[in-house]
Amino acid sequence: MTAALRYATMLVAGLLLHCCVAGAAAVLPHYAKDRTVGVGSCASSLCHGAVETWKDSPVLQNEYITWSRSDKHARAYSVLLNERSREIVRRLALPQPAHQSDLCLDCHTHNPPPAQRAPGFQVSDGVACEACHGPAGRWLSSHVEPGATHAKNLAVGMYPTDNDVARARLCVSCHIGNAQKMVTHKIMAAGHPRMSFELDTFTQIGPVHFRIDADWRQRKGSWDGVRAWAIGQAVAAQEQLLLLQGARGRDGLFPELVLFDCHSCHHAMNDRRNTAARLGAGPGVVRLNDANLLMLRQIARRVGGDAADFAQQVGRLHKAVATGSDALTQSRVVTTAIESMLPKISAHRFSGEDVRAILLGLIDDGIDGQYADYQGAEQAVMALQSVAEFMGRQKLLRAAALQPVMRRLLDAVAEDEKYRPAIFQQTLRELRTVIETGARP
C-alpha cells in the first residue's frame, strides 16, 4: 500500500487528529486521476507569468518567470538529454533513451498516463506547476473565480503544498523515492548523483516563488521552518524504512544498497575509522543510512512521546540489521513510532527552549561521535543551519557570530570523499563554545 493510501485508510479509521494532518491524506500529483493542462495554461502574463509582482494580488503572479528562469525543476527534463544521462542509459542497457524511459521521466518531469494529458501538456516541461500543485483539470478555471478559497481549490484536486506533511511527502517522493520510483544503487553506480534532501534547506534554496506573509497565514495557516525541518526528517526516515520493508528493499542476494550508508562500503581500506563502533555493532558492519533517524532522536526528546524508548528502538534496529535477526520486524517498530510522532510534531509549537535544546543536542551527538558517517554529518549541517537561522530570526542568538564556524562545518561536508570525522567533531566543539559564550543575543 502506498504511503498516501495508508494515510487515507488511517484517516477513515479515525486514527489521526483531523486538525493537523488531514492534508497528508491527499493523493500525490503523480498518482492523481485529473487531467494535466500543462504549464502553458499557467504562464500567461495575466496569470502567473507577470514580469513584475502585482501589488493588489495575494500571490506574486510572477511564479512562472521565477520557475522558468532560475528553478532547477524547469530543466529537470532537459538533463535527461545530456551526456551523463546517456551514459547512465548505456551502462544500464535500457531499451530506450532517458527522455523516453518512465524510469527517469517519473521524477524528471510530471509524467501522467497519456489519457490524462490535455492537448497543451508537454512532457518536456519538466517538473512544472502541476507536478507539485496537482493536475489542474478540475481547478484551472475555478481557482480564479470570485469566491474561490484554498479549501475549495483543495476539494477539486489542488495539492496541499502548504501542509508540511503533504509537502514533505511530495518532495521526498522524488528526492528519496517511494515504492513506485527510486534511484537504486545500480542507477547510482551507472552515474546518477547520490541523493540528499532536507525539506527546510531545499525550500530555502528554491528559489521560492511565494511569500509567507500575514495574508498567506490567514489563507493557509502557520509556516515554521523548524517544524518543517522536523517533519521532513520524520517523513524521509519513514519512507526509507518502508522501502527497506517493501519489494524494492532487496536486489538479488543483497538488500537494496542505496538504503545503507554509502561510505560504510565506499572508502579506502587504509583509512581505518572503525565507524561502526558508534552503534555498538562491532567492526566491519554495513550500516543503515541513519542520517534522518539521528535527527529524529533529537526531535523526539522535545516532542512526541518517549525519547529514550525511541532511541532504544533505533539502537535495536541497527543491531538487527547487523545480525540479520528480525531486521524487518524491528524496522516496522520504528516506522510505527514515527507514525505516531508525526501528528504530534505537526501540532507542536517549537519554543525558543525547544530549538535551543535541539541545536545543542545535535551538536552533542556529533561531539559524541555519532556523525562519524558522512551522511549523518551532511544532514546535521543542514539541520544546524536551519535551526540556527530560525534562532537568529527570533533573536535567540546572534547568527552572525556563528557564521565563521558554520562555514567551516559546511566546508567539512562539501565533498564526501574528503570528509574527516575527527575534524568535524573538533569543529562542533568550537561551535558549542561559540554558542555558549559569544552568540548570546
Ligand code: HEC
Ligand atoms: C526517484 C526519482 C528519480 C529517478 C527515478 C531518477 N532521477 Fe535523476 N535526479 C533526481 C533528483 C531529485 C535529482 C537531483 C539531485 C540533487 O541535486 O539533489 C536528480 C539528478 C539527476 C542528474 C544530475 C542533474 C544535474 O543537474 O547535474 C542526472 C543526469 C539524472 N538525474 C539523470 C537521471 C536518469 C538518466 C534517470 C533514469 C535512469 C534518472 N535520473 C532517474 C531524481 C530521480
Ligand code: HEC
Ligand atoms: C517543486 C514544487 C513546486 C513547483 C514545481 C511549483 N510550485 Fe508553486 N509552490 C510550491 C510550494 C511548496 C509553495 C508554498 C506553499 C503553498 O503556498 O502552498 C508554492 C506556492 C505557490 C503559490 C503561492 C500561493 C499562495 O497562497 O500564496 C503560487 C501562486 C504558486 N506556487 C504557483 C506556481 C506556479 C504557477 C508554478 C509553475 C510555474 C509553480 N507554482 C511550481 C511548490 C511548487
Ligand code: HEC
Ligand atoms: C516530480 C519530482 C520532483 C518533485 C515532486 C520535487 N522535486 Fe526537487 N528536483 C527534482 C529533480 C529531478 C531535480 C534535479 C533537476 C536538475 O538537476 O536539473 C530537483 C532539484 C531540486 C533542487 C535543486 C537542488 C540542487 O542541487 O541545486 C531543489 C532545491 C529541490 N529540487 C527542492 C524540492 C522541494 C523543496 C520539493 C518539494 C516542495 C521538490 N523539490 C519536489 C524532482 C522533483
Ligand code: HEC
Ligand atoms: C554494501 C556495500 C555498498 C554500499 C552500502 C554502497 N555501495 Fe556503491 N558499490 C558497492 C559495490 C560492491 C560496487 C561495485 C564496485 C565495482 O564494480 O568495482 C559499488 C559501486 C558503486 C559505484 C560505481 C563505482 C564504479 O567503479 O563504477 C558508485 C558510483 C556507487 N557504488 C555509489 C554508491 C552510493 C552513492 C551509495 C550510497 C547511497 C553506495 N554506493 C552504497 C558497494 C556498496
